[in-house]
Amino acid sequence: MESDTKGASSQFASDKSSVEYESQAELYHEPKVSNLRFALVFFGLILGFFMAALDQTIVITALGQISSEFNASNDIGWVGSSYLLTMSGFQPMYGIFSDILGHKTVYLIAISIFLLGSVLCGLSSSMFMLIMSRAVQGIGGAGLITVVLIIVTDVVSIRDRAKYQGVLGVALGTATVAGPLIGGAFADANLWRWSFYMNVFIGLAAIIIIAFFFQHDMYKNHREPSTLPMKSQLRQVDYGSLLLLMPGAICVLVALQTGGEELSWTSPLVLTLFGVGALALVCFVLSEIFLIKHNPVLPRRMVTCRTTMAVFLAQFAGSASDYAIMYFVPLHYQMVRGDTGVQSALELLPFFLAAVTAGLVSGILISKTGYYRIYLWSGCCFVVIGASLLQMSTVDSNVIHQYVYLAIMGLGVGLCKQSFIIAGQAAVPDKDLSLATSHGQFFRILGGAVGISISATIFRYNIARGLDGLMKKYHMHLSLKNINMIKNLPRPIRIQVQTVAVEAIDRIYLFAAISAGVALIAVVFIKHFDLWKPEHEETEEIDRKQNGHYSSD
Known part of the structure; x- marks a missing residue:
């Protein structure tokens, strides 16, 4: 009786807070699919996910050769930005249409668009054509990232999602590190176009696997099917x-x-x-x-759900911090140690190895225990600590210490990444899973783009101010448009220019720490939902406890 009273009061509190989410008992249903077929389909999904992640960074070390071939260095930044712009803008669309057309169909459409963009990139005869082709790639890449996460949501029970999303995290980390290395290798061999052509072989393999082996009987979270014809559903979008x-x-x-x-x-x-x-x-x-x-794009019940909006804010702020580090740590080492593009990419290995390891371990632990908020809290704290330590860097800082600080940050990122996705999905019913996932990815990529832009502005402002003082002191012109010129400067001036650069990048590390702090504050408002339910429990009991637990946190 007492527990029933508590459940009723909790439900009343939920209604009072305008949260309209319903029973999630269906999240625990288990279909029977052979392990071999499941592994094959999951591998096909990883291939698409890997390609989309790889192309975020593969052009970084090839930009020099690309700009030289097209004689268009002023537009070189758009080769990377056009991809991220369309990838961010088209995320919400995939969440909507995947529910109407089917996840498999939309995945195949997305990968086809991505491969079309890849071929056009390889065939580009001008910088304008390359930039437009990268934008086409981004449209397809948005679907590959979002729809893969949605499919994993539907073929894996919620308590096991963290484990499989941890594997996707490994693919993401591997792609981020491998991108500059592969792109640099092709560029060194004067074959930068193969950075894009290689996608065709990977993509065709993914298409064949998904087309033949991914069937509807793999779904674990069966949503209530619409009784309307597809044309009527499309008209209601x-x-x-x-x-x-x-x-x-x-x-x-x-x-x-x-x-x-x-x-x-x-x-x-x-x-x-x-x-x-x-x-x-x-x-x-x-x-x-x-x-x-x-059929709104962003349902009001999602806007009024404290947990959902807190997750979106945390993903936005956390991604701004992550991208700032990933983009400017290599620049730090290029300026201070004279690293090449490929060498500087390798300097991020402590960050990514820690992130991959933490992601895998936390995913397994979440699947075993059902608890995920502890990883959100601790992860954000690690990022704040790591970025704060990095922002104390000087020209003479011990590189081993910096690797440790990067590993601390990577540990935090790994703990948070899939935990954010789990937290957002756990707060919504099945009917909103696709929207919650796609909007979460939208805020993640948007946060990354904003983080890069703010970091670049911080860097340019501090570099300009620092170099202006040196030019007045030495009565000479200094510019960092070509960072290779640093090593040719006289040693006393070179040390001072490097100091200016390090101080500018330290401000970016401070920005990363502040952004992670904002994410930590947002995490405080994320409620916990019990992911672990004994499989023999009756649906009504799960429903009652889930609703009560939702509002009692």
Whole structure:
């Protein structure tokens, strides 16, 4: 009787907080699929996921050769940015259409678009064509990342997801490290186009595996099927909101990319992009909350769910911190130690090895125990500590110490990455799993793009201020547009220029620590949901306990 009273009061509290999420008992149903077939399908999913992650970094060490071939160094930054822009903007779309057209169909469409973009990149005859082709790749890449996570959500019970997402984390970490190495190897052999052509072979293998072996009987989380024909479902899609969200996000990201580098922050174009993007995003949020009653892109019940919004904020802030470190640590070593692009990429190994190990271990432990918030808390704390230690770096800092600090950060990132996904999915019913996953990835990539832009602005400002003082002191012109010039400077001046560079990058590490701190604050508002339920429990009992536990945290 007492437990029933507590459950009722908890349910009342849930209603009072405007949270409308329902029973999640269906998350624990187990279909029977052979281990070999499951492993084969999961491998096919990993191939697509790996390709999309690989192409985020594979061009980094090939940019020099690409710019030389096309004689267009001023536009070289867009080779990477165009991919991230469309990858971010198209994330929410895949979450919606995967539920209507089917995950398998949308995955195959996404990988086909990605392969088309890859072929066009390899055939590019100008910088403009390459940038546009990278944008096509990004459209497909958005689906590969999002739909793979959605499929894993549907073929694996919630208590086991962390384990399999840990494997995806290994693929992500491997791709991030391997990207610059593979791209650099192709560039050194004057074969940079094969950085894109190689995707065709990987992608075709993934298509064959998924097309023939991934069938509907693999789904563990059977959602309530719609009784409407597919055409009717497609007509009910909230296209107006998508046309506000996607261009709005892209406008803001383009403004962040161009502002302070190609154009002044106060230039009419940058201000217009910010204004249009912000207006579109505000209109999107207002329309979702007050106007759209059926099939919204961002359901009101999701906006009013404290845990869901806290997860989105934490993913955004945490990703801003991660990307700032990944992009500027290699630059640190290139400037201070004279590393090549490939060598500087290897300097990130402590970060990625720690992240991969922590991701695997935490995934297994989450699957065993059902507890995940401890990894969110501890992970964010490790990132704050690691970034804070890194921001005390000097020109003469012990490189072993820096590797340890990077490993601490990587440990934190590994603990958090799939735990954020699990926390977001655990807070919603089956009908919102695709939306929760796609929006989470949208905020993750958006946070990364914003983090890179803010870090670049911090770097440019501090470099300009530091070099201006040195130029006045030595009455000579100094520029870091070509960082290779540092090693040719007289030693006294070289040390001072390196000091300026390190101090500028230290400010970026401080920004990373602050961003991780914001993520830590957001984690405080994430509720815990019990992932571990004995399989013999009755559905009604699971339903009652789940609803009560939801609001009692």
